Amino acid sequence: MPRIGLYFSCECQSQQHQQLELGTSGRSRPRPIFPFTAIVGQEEMKFSLILNIIDPKIGGVMIMGDRGTGKSTAVRALVDLLPEIAVVADDPFNSDPNDPECMSDFVREKVQKNEQLIIKKKKMTMVDLPLGATEDRVCGTIDFEKALTEGIKAFEPGLLAQANRGILYVDEVNLLDDHLVDVLLDAAASGWNTVEREGISLSHPSRFILIGSGNPEEGELRPQLLDRFGLHAQIGTVQDAQLRVKIVEQRADFDQAPLLFCQKYQDQQKELADLLLAARENLHRVQIDPKLRIQISQVCGTLNIDGLRGDIVTNRAAKALAAFESRTQVTLEDIIRVGPLCLRHRLRKDPLETIDSGEKVRETFQKI
CATH class of the missing domain: 3.40.50.300 (P-loop containing nucleotide triphosphate hydrolases)
Incomplete structure (x- = not known):
């Protein structure tokens, strides 16, 4: 069962943009970005x-x-x-060729006229x-x-x-x-x-x-x-001194030879990307027990959270976590892990009040 911690090994403090730089051939190429799997902590x-x-x-x-x-x-x-996602090639709005609700007027008119859509894949x-x-x-x-x-x-x-x-x-x-x-x-x-x-x-x-x-x-x-x-x-x-030293070293290595540094993490990047793609494809198979749904709503009610976004997001996040770990059933541990992320910022009633660290949400989940 894959765990998230397996894929991260270093943190950096860069604000590197995916800009363009000229290569030796004179053509522009993407400037390297610090690999996601090379980030530690956080x-x-x-x-x-x-x-x-x-x-x-x-x-x-x-x-x-x-x-x-x-x-x-x-x-x-x-x-x-x-x-990658499927888009209509000549449409500037990244319209979904399979979802009428996510089509621009330009694409919808083509569909109504039974015109052929040119479909391509893009990231x-x-x-x-x-x-x-x-x-x-x-x-x-x-x-x-x-x-x-x-x-x-x-x-x-x-x-x-x-x-x-x-x-x-x-x-x-x-x-x-x-x-x-x-x-x-x-x-x-x-x-x-x-x-x-x-x-x-x-x-x-x-x-x-x-x-x-x-x-x-x-x-x-x-x-x-x-x-x-x-x-x-x-x-x-x-705060850990050894981790801070590692971060500094990784940052220095990346700045000195960014392409070589990125190559070191190619396999880990591909492994994580494949895992995320599989999770997206299997997300619809993940089920959550009705009793757990009721308990999620009980927690939101107990915490006096306005609206139903907290309920909806907690259900979705728990399913996404189960899909990431290649499971088809949401567990109580999944809900407790995602609960603070989904609810802590919805507790605040007074704009001057600070956002809860998550302990109040965890305690409520454990009680219910």
Whole structure:
């Protein structure tokens, strides 16, 4: 039975982006990213990210922790582990050719006319949302010149279009402008992004895994946005001296020869990627006993959690964990492991109150 701890051996504090650099041939190639399987410690963060890859409907993860604890590094390291998805080739919104609810108007019209769809495979996309982004950059813009001269809706897709069926990552999300927070809330709630300018309206699907990271010293999130994150991971600075030395050495090795360093972890990366793909494919086979469902809802009721998102996310996360460990039945231990991640950030009623460490959730689970 595979365990998560088998796949991680070092942490780094890099904020390496997947940018382009020129190779010896003059052509651009991706700059190496620190391998996910080379990160040590911060198990709660890595665990939360893995569950969201297995089941994107969990709703993302909010990662809060000290500066320099590898938050951005771990999220961007996911790129190499993301599975491939089927998309319509000539559609800018990553429309799902098999799901009418996740098709753009452009693709839906083709289907209604019985036109042949060109389908291709591509990796799930991860999009960075910068703090200084404008609303037009996030939502997209409409080309009024074409609309007026040619009578067609010419749309320039934004970040929400690129992130459809992928990951939308917001670093320092607690510093995001309120108007962009409202845009994210609307898109996350409906799964669609609507752009209206000067009497012209256009909508497209925008279902994404929302991943945010931040430092609690810089302020907390609005409760409405915090509730949109399926899981909440708390991380801290590694205190063990030997681990800190190992982290420094690994970081130095990566900076000195990044390609060679990544090659050392190729087998582990492939093993974890294959495991995640198998878990995604077997997720629908995982069952959860009705008695356990009732107990989950009893816990949420006892903790006085608003709404039903806590119940839904806990069920989904427990199933994802069982699928990751190649099981078809959720156990009580699965629920206790994922419970604090799913519920701790939903306990807070007062915006000035700090988020529970998870002990209150664990105690309630064990009682019930």
